[in-house]
Amino acid sequence: MAKATFKGRPAVAGSVEGSAEVSHIGFNTCATYVDVLISGSDSGVCQDHDNTDLFGHDLAGKIVCIPQTIGSSSAATLFMIILDKGIAPKAMLFANHIDSLAACGILMGDNWLGKRIVTVDLLGDDFLDAVKTGDKVKVHEDGTIEVG
Amino acid sequence: MDPVHLPVTKQEQAAVDKIYNRMDELEDLNMKLGMRSKKDWSCAYYLPEMGNTPSRGDYLAWSESSAINYVNSALGARTNRNSMGVDMLCDILGKAPLFGLMTDEGRQAVWLIEVKTTKLPHPEMLGSAIGLKVMEDVSYITGMDRFIKGVDEQSSGYLKDLGAATASNGAVGLYHMEGVTPEAVDKGRDLLNEGYQTYVIDDAELDRIYKSYPNLWKDKQGTPQRVFLGCPHMTLGQMTEWGERIVDAMEKAGKDKIGVPTYMFGSQYVKDAFEKKNPEVVKKLNGYGVSIPINCPMMWCSTPVEGAELVATNSNKTRVYTTARFFFDDVLTELIVTGKLPTNVA
Numbered sequence A: 001m002a003k004a005t006f007k008g009r010p011a012v013a014g015s016v017e018g019s020a021e022v023s024h025i026g027f028n029t030c031a032t033y034v035d036v037l038i039s040g041s042d043s044g045v046c047q048d049h050d051n052t053d054l055f056g057h058d059l060a061g062k063i064v065c066i067p068q069t070i071g072s073s074s075a076a077t078l079f080m081i082i083l084d085k086g087i088a089p090k091a092m093l094f095a096n097h098i099d100s101l102a103a104c105g106i107l108m109g110d111n112w113l114g115k116r117i118v119t120v121d122l123l124g125d126d127f128l129d130a131v132k133t134g135d136k137v138k139v140h141e142d143g144t145i146e147v148g
Numbered sequence B: 001m002d003p004v005h006l007p008v009t010k011q012e013q014a015a016v017d018k019i020y021n022r023m024d025e026l027e028d029l030n031m032k033l034g035m036r037s038k039k040d041w042s043c044a045y046y047l048p049e050m051g052n053t054p055s056r057g058d059y060l061a062w063s064e065s066s067a068i069n070y071v072n073s074a075l076g077a078r079t080n081r082n083s084m085g086v087d088m089l090c091d092i093l094g095k096a097p098l099f100g101l102m103t104d105e106g107r108q109a110v111w112l113i114e115v116k117t118t119k120l121p122h123p124e125m126l127g128s129a130i131g132l133k134v135m136e137d138v139s140y141i142t143g144m145d146r147f148i149k150g151v152d153e154q155s156s157g158y159l160k161d162l163g164a165a166t167a168s169n170g171a172v173g174l175y176h177m178e179g180v181t182p183e184a185v186d187k188g189r190d191l192l193n194e195g196y197q198t199y200v201i202d203d204a205e206l207d208r209i210y211k212s213y214p215n216l217w218k219d220k221q222g223t224p225q226r227v228f229l230g231c232p233h234m235t236l237g238q239m240t241e242w243g244e245r246i247v248d249a250m251e252k253a254g255k256d257k258i259g260v261p262t263y264m265f266g267s268q269y270v271k272d273a274f275e276k277k278n279p280e281v282v283k284k285l286n287g288y289g290v291s292i293p294i295n296c297p298m299m300w301c302s303t304p305v306e307g308a309e310l311v312a313t314n315s316n317k318t319r320v321y322t323t324a325r326f327f328f329d330d331v332l333t334e335l336i337v338t339g340k341l342p343t344n345v346a
Helices: A034-039 A075-085 A100-113 A125-130 B010-019 B023-033 B065-073 B086-093 B123-134 B153-169 B182-191 B203-212 B236-253 B268-277 B279-288 B297-302 B316-321 B329-338
Strands: A004-007 A009-012 A016-022 A063-066 A091-094 A118-121 A136-139 A144-147 B109-115 B139-142 B175-177 B192-201 B226-229 B262-264 B311-313
Touching (some): A034 B010, A034 B297, A063 A125, A091 A100, B065 B153, B109 B123, B123 B139, B123 B153, B123 B192, B123 B316, B139 B182, B153 B316, B236 B262, B236 B268
Parallel strands (some): A016 A063, A091 A118, B226 B262, B226 B311
Antiparallel strands (some): A009 A118, A136 A144
């Protein structure tokens, strides 16, 4: 039985489950994947040295739980690149509303590449306070999130 | 790349050629879509010298987080934070979705930022503090009209750098500055929504944030190998200011060569204007060994091989995305002249 359940808005719906990677700091997509962008790296390891929650963590196939994304407008391109390379998170769960850059990238990847990052937003601060890195997380099509 | 003014080794050039192996095709494509010339590459493409300055109220569909921030905040134009690719689609179509920062409601502030520093704060530090706190939200900044009287040649560089730091440390697309930026001058605190949050920034807060920046150099106490100034690209005012600062410091020290390779980054147009208006300063800078490249310092530092160098910079944006270390102007000036960081700098 899940230790906690939350309901958000399914921005890009889907059912997945996996291990959580949690940050309470804005997720800087460009800084996280700068080596992927510039040198064509195939690694999903977070390179953002300002993000002490995720720096050095491999985010490929994980359920990434964040307030929102920040930083460069290259973010959308990066979402498409990591989807194409198969190193993208399995799901992105936002405490706040999804921002325009993440929305563009995830939707373009879904529509043009046929590859999906399940995305739920408006989960609230309580969600981010409850979920911890390493927790088992289940994401349902209607935006329900089970933690633990 | 600007191999004349930022020379690279064969190994470094090979790394660049591998990554940007379709650059010529991209440039040709952009020329067909309306780019005027290959001199047009710059992140600060709204500067007067570029000939692409929007007016207040203009609807745009721009990408480049620092440019979006500047034209929204300092010029009162209206663009959302568009991604690379979506901007192109909108610009080809001539239309953009009307939401967010393109609407009056979306331009209202939900944060009051009270700046209570004892002197004009470094724009990149102030921007970092604001970006980290508000993330994407619109803020209304007070306390800065003690130092800045409006948007002009001198302040535009400051506002550009402040905005760039808010957009790289956060996701800020717009800030209002009381008594300075156009919408704040007209509407004042009517720009603040009910229930706004307040963040006070004083000297101690900026010091706390500065000390939180990690040192990612392999040799933590190493001597910088290059000094990079200008990310985003410098304005004419900034290029002039830094040029005169370096000349003044070198003359006071009685030196005829700088102590560490130093680069002031700007667009070709701004560089041309700087060289035309300040021939004596430029001559001295050339003699000292200071270069004015037109490429992107952040991308240069992110390239493998190049990225291994120890770079000191005045740009918080470069700091966010690379291993370059951010230093204040007086520290960088001493480094440029002597080739060494001051002993009291960690």
